[in-house]
Amino acid sequence: MSFTVAIIGRPNVGKSTLFNRLVGKKLALVDDTPGVTRDRREGDARIGSLKFRVIDTAGLEEAFDDSLEGRMRQQTERALEEADVALMLYDARLGVTPMDSHFADWIRKSSVPVILCANKCEGKDAHAELHDAYSLGLGDPVAVSAEHGEGMGELFDLLLPYEREQEEDIPAKDRPLQLAIVGRPNAGKSTLVNKIIGEDRLLTGPEAGVTRDAISVEWEHEGQKIKLVDTAGIRRRARVQKKLEKLSVADSLRVIKMAEVVVLVIDADVSFEKQDLTIAAHVINEGRALVVAVNKWDIVKDRNAMLQHIRDKLQVSLPQVRGVPVVTMSALTGRGLEKLIPQVLRVYELWNKRISTAQLNRWLEGMLERHPPPMVKGRRLKVRYMTQVKSRPPTFSLFMSSRGELPEAYIRYLINGLREDFDMPAVPIRISPRTGKNPYAKD
Incomplete structure (x- = not known):
């Protein structure tokens, strides 16, 4: 247990x-x-x-x-x-x-x-x-x-x-990477899983909604154990009427919660819709690492325009995570598929990343010098130190000596600095301001 x-x-x-x-x-x-x-x-x-x-x-x-x-x-x-x-x-x-x-x-x-x-x-x-x-x-x-x-x-x-x-506490190499494949109905999720593992393990077809249950498949890539989980398509809530589909969607959302990395499969034939962004935002809010896989890339005519459109949408709609990798591929032919798993492993490594307290506080000192914390009720908020309390996703506590709510804009400034200076694209970063004595300070 x-x-x-x-x-x-x-x-x-x-x-x-x-x-x-x-x-x-x-x-x-x-x-x-x-x-x-x-x-x-x-x-x-x-x-x-x-x-x-x-x-x-x-x-x-x-x-x-x-x-x-x-x-x-x-x-x-x-x-x-x-x-x-x-x-x-x-x-x-x-x-x-x-x-x-x-x-x-x-x-x-x-x-x-x-x-x-x-x-x-x-x-x-x-x-x-x-x-x-x-x-x-x-x-x-x-x-x-x-x-x-x-x-x-x-x-x-x-x-x-x-x-x-x-x-x-379990070494990453000793446990399988929990990888969820999600997306709208008929985006090619099951076809993608079959192509990755090299066999027709999952039922596929042109009909939307073929997959109803979340199906897991054990697989290994270059020594890394991976548990692939195919999910039912997630439509807009207003369109989900039947009880069976509601249960399928709820199961898909549960799989996202249990996953470590989530591949969001997009159908290039119907572009990047609002529902894709809704699913992506849900993945980030759950603290999971995200990779976007654009399927059916072989039928796209203006590829540069399509790729720019997707990246712009991600930048505008998901400003809290920058640098989400976008992989273009064809699940049916396997073209471009060799780029997907390396990107998954890369964001998985970032999702597990840890930064020493000494490194963090040297970095924090520079961030505070460039932009000091704002004034609250006529007094400037004092930030004492920062430490990483957990990974998966990277989560930090920011200790302050004075009471007062640190504005959301300043927290975003620190998150963006962490993402850029410590090279942590594509994964959620969380900072929790706290008040208390600095245990690293000398008496």
């Missing part, structure tokens, strides 16, 4: 019911009587494609001695120590109780990230009372119903980053 989740909370809030829901089996005893669960119980859990290890715990009690309740609490504390993230449940029907508040204070002192879950939210009345949860100081509550399986999609989105953090 890629990461570990501990379910905690006071007695009788539905922890074991949620545990059973996540593991897909009735492994834990469930009853209205408080305190049924006493030991830790572990299982292999799954939400959609997300797999993890989950630990069910006894209800938290205010007992610190050698009594049964005290020993149960110790088991819960050990589960929390093992976890990468904790789900703290409370009963949304009853609202926040003093015991919930007490244990929220306790868990905030832990270094383990916490997701607050408002359980038993199968009715509208329970949703209306969620504002009480903010008093716990654990962020936005997630409305779930462990008994009925509601809210699992929201829980998937919140747990997904922990899987990605675990994946970062």
Whole structure:
């Protein structure tokens, strides 16, 4: 399992019911009587494609001695120590109780990230009372119903980053590159996958919408393992009416979320449409690296004009990512295909790029000298230092000694500087301003 989740909370809030829901089996005893669960119980859990290890715990009690309740609490504390993230449940029907508040204070002192879950939210009345949860100081509550399986999609989105953090610890050469092939219907996605792997693995045809499910294919290129995922065509939302197509589109969007690099296939016969840009923007917003593949290039008459048109559209519509590679090719004949995978591997390397804190702060000093931060309420914002907190995509924290919101325009100035000075085209770059003491400063 890629990461570990501990379910905690006071007695009788539905922890074991949620545990059973996540593991897909009735492994834990469930009853209205408080305190049924006493030991830790572990299982292999799954939400959609997300797999993890989950630990069910006894209800938290205010007992610190050698009594049964005290020993149960110790088991819960050990589960929390093992976890990468904790789900703290409370009963949304009853609202926040003093015991919930007490244990929220306790868990905030832990270094383990916490997701607050408002359980038993199968009715509208329970949703209306969620504002009480903010008093716990654990962020936005997630409305779930462990008994009925509601809210699992929201829980998937919140747990997904922990899987990605675990994946970062695995050397890139030892894991397959997750490559999604997306685009509008009939752009040639399945034909492209078949040509890449050298066999008719996927069903193709002139009809739009032949592919309905996301189909994954394992492949290897010069020693690099690649998991290719073909997806259903994504049309404009207003045109998607049938339930089956809605499910197919939702599956395609899920594949984008799980991908590392996304190849957006464009049909050169119908030019570069607004829907292509919508898909591209979605890829970038999800933090994925992007490569544009212009298919059916062999039938284009004025190639220079077409290529310039596509690049201009990308420049205007996606200013947050400059230098997205555009590969012209024919999936049917294979012409130009030899340029696609090298571009994919190049943006994948950039997507994983890390910059040392020393390099960053030497660079930051020059950027601040050229354009100091703006004035806010008569005082100039003071930027102290910068560090990269993660890759995939490159994400940076910018620490400031004075409070005040750094304007979006100044953040864009820093992002553009990072992209140019550290050669990071085509991938999203994120900067999060923070206030706090500089740990690198000398006392």
